[in-house]
Amino acid sequence: MKKEKRDGQGGIPAAITAEPSPLRLFGVFFWISAVTVGGGYAMVPVIESTLEKRGWTDEEKFYDLFAAAQSFPGPLAFTTALMVGKELCGAAGAAAAGIGVILPPFASIIAVGALIGRFGQIPAVAAFLDGAGATVAGLVAAMIYKVAKRRKWNLYRIVGTIVLAAALILWPSGSLPIFFAGVALLYFVEGKWNS
């Protein structure tokens, strides 16, 4: 094997251990966002392994940041990028990582949207789009099934989830206050039963 020039850190090539900077964070998140299809849950493991390879975080530190990101609203890939950027390079890092995540999907969606606007009336294209659209409810039902299967259920979680879902369906225009009132109530109940 050819001997390469190494720096002191456990034989990792110097080029990979380049210090994180806002520009590099932008590049990393732009790239991951451009090549990963399937939303936040598909992107997070890719982000983790990329950052670890670069020596910017280790697994434990990353998943702490990820857990913190999950307690904020917002697309998961975006909030994770903000938390990681903030941790590594402060506010400038957070902004760079966040913009890096947003740009590729924005560009690709605009391109696809323009194509559909132009060719969407052609019968074959319309049938293709209808077929894709038909899967959406099935995919959501499958995700609910998977989340529900993994959940540790007890009586007040079952009742809370069902009552909250029913309230959201009956009064969708009030979903913002209903969601937060429901979560606040459940937070109180969780704290009381688990203390």
Next chain:
Amino acid sequence: MELLELVWTFFKVGVVSFGGGWTVVGLIKMETVPRWIDEAAFSSLVAIAQATPGPVALNAATLVGWRSAGFLGAVLATLSVVAFPSLAIAGAGLVGKRLKLNSGALTESLRSGTLAMMLMTLWFLLPKGGIDPVLLALGAASFAITAFTKINPLWAIFGAAAINMGLKLAGF
């Protein structure tokens, strides 16, 4: 004003978008169909949003913004979705030190809340009234594939699209 309402709608979506994009797809549909986009177009746009890179909620916002007000609409809708999350994370350092929350209870209550939002999404995505039996079968098949196998849901989306195109071209 149309653009201001678009901004306000997607700002609200950003505020409640806990636990992944699918939780707010129902809310987005409630707020935008049929005003800015029709029902069939919405479903196919969401499928496309899932099949292109990027978070589903963000992609859906960009697409609806694009359809309703062109490039400016797309930019504004996208920024509106991430506005509140960005402010929340920026402000968290200040509030976090004063407010001590029970993180286990917070996680569990958010889990119940996001699952309820996903049930709301499912409710508003289910077809009401008459539906093409081919599309119904494709929807059921995509559920089975995603729920019970490890096959990437992208194959379900593109498979269903290709099958429906083939059948319609063959004259079914």
